[in-house]
Amino acid sequence: MTAAQDPGQEAARGAANRESADTAGAREAAAQEVVRTGNTVPEPSVTSMFDSIAPVYDRMNTLMTAGMDGRWRRAAVRAANLSKGGTALDVACGTGKLTAALAAKVGPEGRVEGVDLSPAMLDEARRAFGAMRGIEFVLGNALSLPVADRSFDAATIAFGLRNLASFEDGFREMARAVRSGGRVVCLELSVPRPRFMGRFYVALFRITAPFIGALFRRRAAYAYLPSSLKGFPPAEEIAATMRHVGLKDVGFKRLGLGTVALHWGTVA
Numbered sequence: 554m555t556a557a558q559d560p561g562q563e564a565a566r567g568a569a570n571r572e573s574a575d576t577a578g579a580r581e582a583a584a585q586e587v588v589r590t591g592n593t594v595p596e597p598s599v600t601s602m603f604d605s606i607a608p609v610y611d612r613m614n615t616l617m618t619a620g621m622d623g624r625w626r627r628a629a630v631r632a633a634n635l636s637k638g639g640t641a642l643d644v645a646c647g648t649g650k651l652t653a654a655l656a657a658k659v660g661p662e663g664r665v666e667g668v669d670l671s672p673a674m675l676d677e678a679r680r681a682f683g684a685m686r687g688i689e690f691v692l693g694n695a696l697s698l699p700v701a702d703r704s705f706d707a708a709t710i711a712f713g714l715r716n717l718a719s720f721e722d723g724f725r726e727m728a729r730a731v732r733s734g735g736r737v738v739c740l741e742l743s744v745p746r747p748r749f750m751g752r753f754y755v756a757l758f759r760i761t762a763p764f765i766g767a768l769f770r771r772r773a774a775y776a777y778l779p780s781s782l783k784g785f786p787p788a789e790e791i792a793a794t795m796r797h798v799g800l801k802d803v804g805f806k807r808l809g810l811g812t813v814a815l816h817w818g819t820v821a
């Protein structure tokens with residue numbers, strides 16, 4: 554635990570340490586302002602973290618989002634603009650909930666593929682939805698998708714983008730996989746505005762996420778979640794990144810009091 558997270562301990566150190574604590578605090582505050590272009594945690598660590606939480610991920614997710622995650626995924630399906638018989642790629646599909654919702658949308662004549670880096674998350678996905686017609690779960694990296702160019706009507710990513718080493722490359726790969734006129738959709742956590750609300754939310758998330766993690770005996774893994782949000786770009790910057798990779802008609806809306814952002818863009 555850092556000094557910034559334990560104010561009681563910090564006070565006990567007394568005035569002699571005041572200057573260095575202030576300097577550290579200022580550095581911490583400055584660091585929070587730095588906007589990242591990708592996740593700094595190495596991919597093997599991200600994979601083993603998700604492998605370790607796979608059996609409890611869905612239950613924890615529902616608890617942490619107060620049951621709102623289903624509604625947000627349905628909004629992502631609508632944004633993907635799919636028709637019956639269509640095709641969709643769900644990147645960083647995890648336990649497959651969005652993949653299954655996309656499969657329901659395109660129906661039995663459609664085709665939906667879920668790709669994820671974590672074998673254990675894919676096991677959960679196959680167990681829950683593997684029997685659905687037209688659905689397939691594949692091990693793969695969002696930054697080097699195992700799919701042909703322009704082979705899907707839409708590509709989605711839900712709560713996966715902030716785990717990628719490069720957000721821009723993630724969008725570039727999704728755009729590559731989608732035909733001209735198709736949609737790229739991103740559902741991701743966001744920091745609410747105005748800034749004081751955002752700071753309050755991040756502080757609260759930092760305390761509650763590991764606590765909920767501890768309930769499921771996954772405390773360390775769930776400490777990763779708030780840290781992955783630190784420095785994550787605001788919604789406007791995510792939209793700019795999408796435009797930068799060539800997506801057109803980029804738009805977004807905030808959901809869940811600004812704690813989540815839904816972005817969409819069209820492949821040129």
Ligand SMILES: C[S@@+](CC[C@H](N)C(=O)[O-])C[C@H]1O[C@@H](n2cnc3c(N)ncnc32)[C@H](O)[C@@H]1O
Binds near residue numbers: 596
């Ligand atoms: C928070 S979970 C989200 C899962 C699911 N999309 C959902 O809506 O619940 C993030 C997922 O991203 C996956 N992931 C992280 N980095 C990845 C990468 N580089 N390529 C593919 N999947 C990745 C993890 O294994 C994990 O399953």
